[in-house]
Amino acid sequence: MDSDVRLTGKEELRRALRERRTQVPEEAQRTAAASLSGHVLSWLAATSAGESSGTVAAYLSGPPEPGTGELLPALRKAGYDVVVPVCEPQYQLSWVRWEPGVELAKSPRAPLLEPVGRRFRFTELGTIQLVVVPGLAMDAAGNRLGQGGGYYDRFLAQLHAEHPAAPAIGYLYDEEVLPKGSFGATVLDMPLPGAFTPSGYRSAL
Numbered sequence: 001m002d003s004d005v006r007l008t009g010k011e012e013l014r015r016a017l018r019e020r021r022t023q024v025p026e027e028a029q030r031t032a033a034a035s036l037s038g039h040v041l042s043w044l045a046a047t048s049a050g051e052s053s054g055t056v057a058a059y060l061s062g063p064p065e066p067g068t069g070e071l072l073p074a075l076r077k078a079g080y081d082v083v084v085p086v087c088e089p090q091y092q093l094s095w096v097r098w099e100p101g102v103e104l105a106k107s108p109r110a111p112l113l114e115p116v117g118r119r120f121r122f123t124e125l126g127t128i129q130l131v132v133v134p135g136l137a138m139d140a141a142g143n144r145l146g147q148g149g150g151y152y153d154r155f156l157a158q159l160h161a162e163h164p165a166a167p168a169i170g171y172l173y174d175e176e177v178l179p180k181g182s183f184g185a186t187v188l189d190m191p192l193p194g195a196f197t198p199s200g201y202r203s204a205l
């Protein structure tokens with residue numbers, strides 16, 4: 001993970017970041033996923049004053065994303081309801097409850113697996129303690145570079161309008177927290193307050 005990422009156009013930057021993720025050795029992937037999971041659980045324990053209830057909206061990672069395979073069962077074990085996104089038409093997300101062993105099916109809209117089961121709008125989920133947001137990078141101002149669908153920008157705009165207090169935090173490798181201005185942001189981009197990384201929670205400026 002020590003190769004430089006050239007700071008050029010968004011598409012080229014996405015390609016370089018995806019490529020760098022594919023270079024992370026398996027052992028380092030496992031260690032990173034375990035650290036990330038631990039930081040999310042510690043953050044939740046610290047912010048919810050020991051009350052492990054409510055919903056965490058996370059996602060099912062696919063290679064080469066930082067793994068959530070350890071995080072999701074740890075969240076359930078700690079007492080949270082866990083939901084993961086399903087891609088709907090017009091780049092909307094709905095949410096399905098995740099449990100260990102839940103049946104998965106290939107999304108018709110994205111190269112991803114999604115749980116089979118009842119779909120909820122986020123407004124039906126009760127208290128959202130945390131949204132764990134996927135992405136390829138965050139800059140120091142909290143701007144997020146995602147996969148390019150705009151699913152999370154739309155969702156986070158709706159979430160912010162209805163539940164302004166619900167925290168939405170990135171889930172990245174350390175090297176993906178980039179200097180401010182590393183990529184262009186528009187008014188539609190929803191800045192994050194910070195990101196979980198294997199070394200800990202990294203707050204945006």
Ligand SMILES: Nc1nc2c(c(=O)[nH]1)N(C=O)[C@@H](CNc1ccc(C(=O)N[C@@H](CCC(=O)O)C(=O)O)cc1)CN2
Nearest residue numbers: 059060061062085109110111134146147148149151152
């Ligand atoms: N694990 C994970 N789940 C996630 C996301 C993510 O980043 N990671 N998403 C974060 O947003 C959403 C899906 N994001 C997507 C972003 C772009 C495209 C995309 O480029 N689709 C192409 C067709 C791709 C194909 O079928 O090969 C397109 O719409 O033209 C698809 C999904 C919801 N679930």
Ligand SMILES: Nc1ncnc2c1ncn2[C@@H]1O[C@H](COP(=O)(O)OP(=O)(O)OP(=O)(O)O)[C@@H](O)[C@H]1O
Nearest residue numbers: 144145146147148149150151152153154157188189
């Ligand atoms: N709130 C919104 N309403 C309508 N269109 C939006 C909104 N947010 C983003 N878009 C559009 O979605 C497209 C993709 O946006 P962008 O490149 O920022 O995606 P991304 O954040 O990388 O992707 P994702 O959120 O899926 O990870 C752009 O055309 C953008 O204009």
